[in-house]
Amino acid sequence: MKKLLLFVLLAISFTVSGQGIEKYFESIRNNTAALTAFFSQMPKGGDLHNHYSGSIYAETYINFVVQQDYVINENSLDVKPGIPKDGKGWVHFSKLNDSGLLAVYKQKLIQKWSVKDYNGVSYPSDKQFFETFSGFGVANNGPGQVDSGLMELKRRAQNENVSYIETMFTTIHCDAKIADTSFNRLLEDAQRNHDEATTTALLDKLYKLAQDKNMLACATAHNEMITKLHYGLKIDDASFTMRYQNYVVRVAPSADVFKSLVLAFESANTCPLVVGVNIVAPENDEVSMRDYWLHMQMFKYCHQKYPNVKYSMHAGELTLGMVKPEELTWHINAAVRTAGANRIGHGADMAYEYKCYDLLKYMAQNNIPIEINLYSNEFILKVKDDQHPITLYKEFNVPIVISSDDAGVLRSNLTDQYVLLAKRYQNISYSDIKHFVYNSIDYSFIKDNEVKEKIKSQLKERFSKFEREVMETHPEH
Numbered sequence: 001m002k003k004l005l006l007f008v009l010l011a012i013s014f015t016v017s018g019q020g021i022e023k024y025f026e027s028i029r030n031n032t033a034a035l036t037a038f039f040s041q042m043p044k045g046g047d048l049h050n051h052y053s054g055s056i057y058a059e060t061y062i063n064f065v066v067q068q069d070y071v072i073n074e075n076s077l078d079v080k081p082g083i084p085k086d087g088k089g090w091v092h093f094s095k096l097n098d099s100g101l102l103a104v105y106k107q108k109l110i111q112k113w114s115v116k117d118y119n120g121v122s123y124p125s126d127k128q129f130f131e132t133f134s135g136f137g138v139a140n141n142g143p144g145q146v147d148s149g150l151m152e153l154k155r156r157a158q159n160e161n162v163s164y165i166e167t168m169f170t171t172i173h174c175d176a177k178i179a180d181t182s183f184n185r186l187l188e189d190a191q192r193n194h195d196e197a198t199t200t201a202l203l204d205k206l207y208k209l210a211q212d213k214n215m216l217a218c219a220t221a222h223n224e225m226i227t228k229l230h231y232g233l234k235i236d237d238a239s240f241t242m243r244y245q246n247y248v249v250r251v252a253p254s255a256d257v258f259k260s261l262v263l264a265f266e267s268a269n270t271c272p273l274v275v276g277v278n279i280v281a282p283e284n285d286e287v288s289m290r291d292y293w294l295h296m297q298m299f300k301y302c303h304q305k306y307p308n309v310k311y312s313m314h315a316g317e318l319t320l321g322m323v324k325p326e327e328l329t330w331h332i333n334a335a336v337r338t339a340g341a342n343r344i345g346h347g348a349d350m351a352y353e354y355k356c357y358d359l360l361k362y363m364a365q366n367n368i369p370i371e372i373n374l375y376s377n378e379f380i381l382k383v384k385d386d387q388h389p390i391t392l393y394k395e396f397n398v399p400i401v402i403s404s405d406d407a408g409v410l411r412s413n414l415t416d417q418y419v420l421l422a423k424r425y426q427n428i429s430y431s432d433i434k435h436f437v438y439n440s441i442d443y444s445f446i447k448d449n450e451v452k453e454k455i456k457s458q459l460k461e462r463f464s465k466f467e468r469e470v471m472e473t474h475p476e477h
């Protein structure tokens with residue numbers, strides 16, 4: 001009876017003032033363990049900036065290559081399905097097991113395929129990060145691996161009270177060649193002069209070639225693969241939903257990037273489960289930097305062909321020292337103003353952007369959210385604490401969503417991003433954070449409005465339950 005009375009009083013006090021949880025939250029603001037306990041249980045809505053392959057932990061990939069008895073090069077730690085013809089120094093995992101060395105090599109691979117034990121000195125952190133992908137690619141592409149990968153992401157999300165993932169799943173493969181290399185040169189010439197008319201005319205020709213060569217069939221095959229996987233694995237259930245983005249790799253030759261982009265848009269235009277398009281790979285790579293203007297024109301072009309397709313773009317994942325200062329002034333600007341991005345990923349160089357106040361206002365007025373990836377920015381860019389522009393985005397009311405980027409490679413999770421957020425930015429309150437969580441569903445690219453509304457109403461229930469439980473456990477607040 002006493003307990004019931006206390007509960008009723010707590011419920012009333014919370015409903016009336018809503019301050020109990022805020023007070024408790026402020027009391028633990030500088031305690032990492034208490035924040036971790038708090039945010040592990042807090043409903044976190046969606047993770048909108050999530051790379052499928054980088055979100056899987058290295059252990060999963062290692063289990064796969066060991067089970068398949070792939071071979072590893074003892075020096076380079078490269079892994080392949082079988083011993084290369086003239087290769088030296090390769091050994092089967094079963095042999096390592098027989099000689100008692102398997103555990104040692106497993107540890108070495110975890111260090112190679114993630115940032116575990118990285119000492120911050122002997123190798124550039126951005127290289128350490130991005131090179132993991134080519135290492136575990138052999139496992140990621142292995143037969144049946146994708147099933148366990150998707151289930152791993154789902155299980156982790158459910159454990160963290162995450163109800164939705166919008167994962168950057170894959171790029172679309174299509175063997176047919178779109179054009180010979182002369183097209184790349186023509187596109188580069190047009191880019192050099194920032195000649196939009198010539199660029200559009202060239203893209204028109206390429207688009208027609210893609211249609212003539214029946215390349216769009218590759219998008220259809222891709223959609224069938226995703227649909228089969230998604231429903232076969234029963235990914236969606238009463239408490240969890242997953243949707244997919246196609247991505248293009250920005251370091252490829254320009255005509256290939258365009259081909260890949262057309263397929264990505266075509267697929268997102270026709271499959272209910274594929275809700276968006278993205279562009280990935282290191283933004284400071286030589287090709288990414290050289291072709292950035294061209295890529296923006298490509299997105300603009302595809303948007304005109306497929307006006308209903310949504311896209312988020314990695315933009316401004318750069319900082320001073322990484323590239324020339326003038327290169328920090330225009331990537332986010334171009335992504336939102338020229339390419340028409342619906343969301344921006346990272347946006348870490350905002351403070352350096354040309355007329356950044358105007359840009360921030362533009363993003364706020366046009367409801368273009370920023371996907372904030374705190375630990376990723378700290379590891380790859382060394383941008384953290386008050387160097388990070390999150391407070392600028394907040395000041396200008398740009399919608400903020402908190403996301404994980406590559407939790408597997410970074411040996412992190414979504415909960416940890418909220419812990420960093422609360423510890424580092426003391427002006428961001430619990431109700432702000434709750435708002436960010438709702439943003440992660442409001443600004444998701446989910447196509448079916450009913451699904452979106454269902455997740456939102458469940459989120460409300462989850463928050464009520466969470467807050468009630470926190471207050472029951474900490475009645476002094």
Ligand SMILES: [Zn+2]
Pocket residue numbers: 049051314345405
């Ligand atoms: Zn990313």
